[in-house]
């Protein structure tokens with residue numbers, strides 16, 4: 001019988017009821033007394049010098065309460081990059097200021113250089129148009145293509161950065177010569193140039209922010225669509241506006257998806273706070289979808305050359321990559337970590353490869369900022385690696401399953417130190433590969449291919465064996481790597497006098513189901529029903545601290561903090577019980593919600609202990625404080641390393657080039673699984689996004705820096721018809737060795753492992769159809785690209 | 793400004809609207825029914841779907857004034873009379889057909905319209921019907937499964953939950 005409660009149960013999500021009845025409260029759903037509306041004036045050119053911004057006419061328009069320009073914010077701080085990356089020569093990255101509103105220059109289409117606040121949205125919109133009409137921006141040639149950007153020193157996104165290069169990073173630079181030598185000596189060498197296509201995250205809820213200011217107390221409040229309200233508070237308060245952190249509350253209420261794009265602090269948040277102070281009224285802003293396309297941080301956008309040296313029988317000896325990574329016009333908060341430490345450190349994959357070297361040049365362009373999007377750096381690494389291994393197999397006529405098996409690390413090799421700086425603690429990559437092959441019925445493929453052929457379709461099968469580092473991260477390690485923040489997390493467990501519990505967590509749920517699964521864990525540990533546990537998240541005034549949710553860290557890091565706080569509750573409960581039961585503390589056991597004197601039937605329930613802590617009539621007050629509330633901060637000892645094997649089957653229509661994903665099998669190792677229903681949902685969502693990247697999604701700027709794919713008319717989001725049912729398994733479990741729950745994280749797996757499986761399957765189908773001249777097709781593998789490849 | 797009256801979730805309502813006021817804005821801002829969501833500005837995402845006289849409509853594409861006198865149903869009106877979840881809503885919860893919940897009102901309203909017309913849709917029919925509703929979270933698997941389950945079909949054979 002599967003469990004029906006506690007850890008491991010597929011408990012239905014409690015948050016669903018409010019969402020299914022229209023009672024969710026997202027930022028834009030809040031109506032506030034006296035509220036006003038902000039609208040931003042955004043650049044229509046990709047690159048331009050601001051000659052004049054004339055706001056006089058707009059300011060006099062009906063309903064207009066305030067106008068702001070870059071001039072108003074030129075003396076406050078910029079929105080900083082969270083990681084300092086050094087170039088190969090030791091020089092620090094170039095770090096241009098990212099202002100609240102553009103000043104001097106506009107640097108991408110959508111870059112805001114003014115804002116209007118008015119009584120109504122329509123009035124603000126009209127006035128914003130007036131400012132646009134009254135402003136003079138001298139258009140400069142747009143810098144769009146990365147190669148051109150670094151080649152042409154005369155045209156600069158930031159005037160002070162001559163070659164548009166943020167940094168030129170080598171990982172690990174000291175190993176470079178050895179890797180070059182190994183590559184040189186390898187009996188066979190494979191080379192592949194590929195593009196990891198630029199994506200727009202497209203959380204379905206557009207970004208929105210509401211600023212409030214209380215002139216009586218000087219307190220600010222920001223309600224915003226954020227994955228990590230504490231980090232936003234730190235950035236807005238300490239770095240940008242110079243408000244004491246204790247005078248700013250940041251609330252992230254129900255948030256409609258993030259996928260990375262809502263990790264970061266954006267200028268609109270600072271603007272609504274500054275405007276709220278000026279007007280002493282609430283100021284709200286909600287992005288239109290077109291604004292989201294233009295200004296949300298985009299993802300991926302790497303151009304990579306990868307080389308692999310191997311033996312003739314497919315033993316990998318060396319890997320070397322050179323990547324141009326687009327960072328866009330400004331450095332978004334994690335943008336410098338994403339193409340480096342979230343990418344280069346994964347370039348050994350789940351394989352035993354002695355020599356790996358990664359070079360990344362990160363380039364400024366006149367496009368929207370690029371930052372972490374679901375998977376963040378790891379999908380790029382996995383795609384490069386899994387594609388070139390597939391190419392190696394074709395060149396050497398080797399079986400892709402056997403080649404993976406030959407190169408995968410084996411369970412006896414853990415802990416394993418990779419040549420790119422990580423220590424994998426545990427795993428069983430053969431087990432997930434075997435499982436995926438069984439799920440996919442690999443041996444039955446020929447029969448299915450024949451059936452497809454009978455219907456006029458080419459069938460192909462693609463494999464990817466992937467690994468990621470998540471649960472970021474050990475603060476001391478990320479500190480060495482350049483992080484400017486710590487990446488621990490925190491939770492407070494408050495037991496009320498009547499025995500029910502509020503848990504305040506630093507992780508933020510924007511679809512992941514924390515309210516359900518965190519409650520399962522606390523309930524199991526304390527032996528009480530889930531219904532007595534409430535999870536509180538997303539409000540800096542209620543929560544001790546937290547670094548938010550991204551990088552599949554919520555359970556591994558914040559869940560551990562919560563578990564540790566529960567342990568402290570139990571430890572204190574034992575002290576109280578010892579006193580009440582007149583026994584020594586060491587003799588008290590705690591099980592199934594009962595504190596008991598070992599070997600006797602003398603016991604107190606959890607509820608009795610809680611009550612006694614708040615009504616301490618019979619209580620060791622001389623040695624123990626009353627009350628039952630504990631906080632724990634937890635800084636992990638290592639990353640966690642989920643891994644798995646994905647097998648995709650596609651059918652390709654030779655006549656049209658259209659690709660259909662007809663089967664998708666995932667065998668994942670997430671360590672211990674707390675709620676299978678939620679874990680499966682996370683994999684489904686990630687694979688859906690990965691198939692979107694592989695087959696459909698692309699982001700195109702024309703040579704003038706105009707975004708051609710700026711709406712759902714042009715940007716192909718995966719729809720229900722574009723994807724199949726997914727076959728998901730998580731039964732291969734090697735629990736994480738360094739967190740008490742043994743969890744690894746599952747949020748990004750699908751998006752990391754799936755794109756290469758899809759593309760490998762397409763290439764496989766084409767080869768089986770005799771189109772062996774097709775070595776590679778860049779994503780998205782659209783009908784026109786497939787057709788051209790076949791007929792090219 | 794003109795006065796517009798209609799029935800929303802069985803209740804007579806009226807309000808002052810401009811000619812350009814969209815039904816989605818009227819519902820959200822005029823009536824405080826914020827369960828209807830706005831996810832795009834090109835009538836593509838389907839987060840705003842409501843029923844107008846029983847038919848699914850993207851409420852961001854019609855003016856409030858144009859549906860004067862009509863009977864409108866929103867996600868807030870979908871639960872059973874006693875407040876419990878309807879069969880379709882319950883199926884979404886049972887099969888984890890939602891994550892962030894933002895697309896959910898539109899998904900439920902669109903799916904309800906499908907089931908009203910086609911009580912036992914195939915997988916393909918569900919997927920095809922939902923072509924105008926975008927979900928970024930679920931990969932659609934559990935949404936399709938929930939809709940099929942709500943129609944009384946046995947979905948236990950569908951790969952994983």
Ligand code: FES
Nearest residue numbers: 831836837838852
């Ligand atoms: S808001 Fe109506 S379709 Fe997107």
Ligand code: FES
Nearest residue numbers: 891895927928929
């Ligand atoms: S549940 Fe988040 S968009 Fe569908």
